[in-house]
Amino acid sequence: GDSVTQMEGPVTLSEEAFLTINCTYTATGYPSLFWYVQYPGEGLQLLLKATKADDKGSNKGFEATYRKETTSFHLEKGSVQVSDSAVYFCALTSGSRLTFGEGTQLTVNP
Amino acid sequence: DTEVTQTPKHLVMGMTNKKSLKCEQHMGHRAMYWYKQKAKKPPELMFVYSYEKLSINESVPSRFSPECPNSSLLNLHLHALQPEDSALYLCASSRPFVENTGELFFGEGSRLTVL
Numbered sequence: 001g002d003s004v005t006q007m008e009g010p011v012t013l014s015e016e017a018f019l020t021i022n023c024t025y026t027a028t029g030y031p032s033l034f035w036y037v038q039y040p041g042e043g044l045q046l047l048l049k050a051t052k053a054d055d056k057g058s059n060k061g062f063e064a065t066y067r068k069e070t071t072s073f074h075l076e077k078g079s080v081q082v083s084d085s086a087v088y089f090c091a092l093t094s095g096s097r098l099t100f101g102e103g104t105q106l107t108v109n110p
Numbered sequence: 111d112t113e114v115t116q117t118p119k120h121l122v123m124g125m126t127n128k129k130s131l132k133c134e135q136h137m138g139h140r141a142m143y144w145y146k147q148k149a150k151k152p153p154e155l156m157f158v159y160s161y162e163k164l165s166i167n168e169s170v171p172s173r174f175s176p177e178c179p180n181s182s183l184l185n186l187h188l189h190a191l192q193p194e195d196s197a198l199y200l201c202a203s204s205r206p207f208v209e210n211t212g213e214l215f216f217g218e219g220s221r222l223t224v225l
Contacts, residue, residue: 042219043200043202043219044202045216046213046215049212096165097155097166098155098214100152102152105150
């Protein structure tokens with residue numbers, strides 16, 4: 001079945017550091033890809049999405065590009081802030097279901 | 111502020127109690143979902159309602175009973191739960207599947223503790 005693999009965490013960075021969280025997927029067909037973020041004590045929020053190959057999703061300084069040839073959707077941000085500390089989930093649509101990766105805990109220190 | 115509202119935010123119940131979790135959205139979405147999330151894990155799909163009809167039940171034990179009274183409301187009735195059912199229960203909504211590219215709107219969750 002369809003699946004999502006995220007880089008293992010947790011990830012700890014200093015403020016203004018560059019962030020990359022790797023995500024690869026296995027899917028039949030052409031799924032849409034997503035990054036969701038979960039701040040402490042909250043539900044999940046959609047951070048960005050891409051619906052077809054070579055699309056770039058972006059939001060709040062975060063970016064991810066749908067790479068069909070490498071089946072990847074890596075999340076990047078050029079300069080992280082303390083407020084970016086959260087758990088990040090890569091996900092794909094699988095029929096009427098959303099399949100999540102295991103999540104990556106990001107902590108940004110001042 | 112989330113547009114999906116869940117109540118209560120916290121619930122503690124004994125194994126013999128009956129309680130309910132409630133979810134409300136006013137975005138006109140016709141698909142609504144219940145997810146269960148354990149600590150440091152991704153959400154696990156439990157139920158999906160589409161146009162107020164149950165369309166997906168992920169083999170959830172019968173001690174969890176969903177209900178969708180109308181297009182804005184979703185309930186999860188709880189009875190005879192086990193301590194391992196303690197988790198964060200997330201409600202979500204979305205446009206109907208045929209229009210939806212997977213964007214779900216989540217509530218903040220109801221944190222359930224079963225003693």
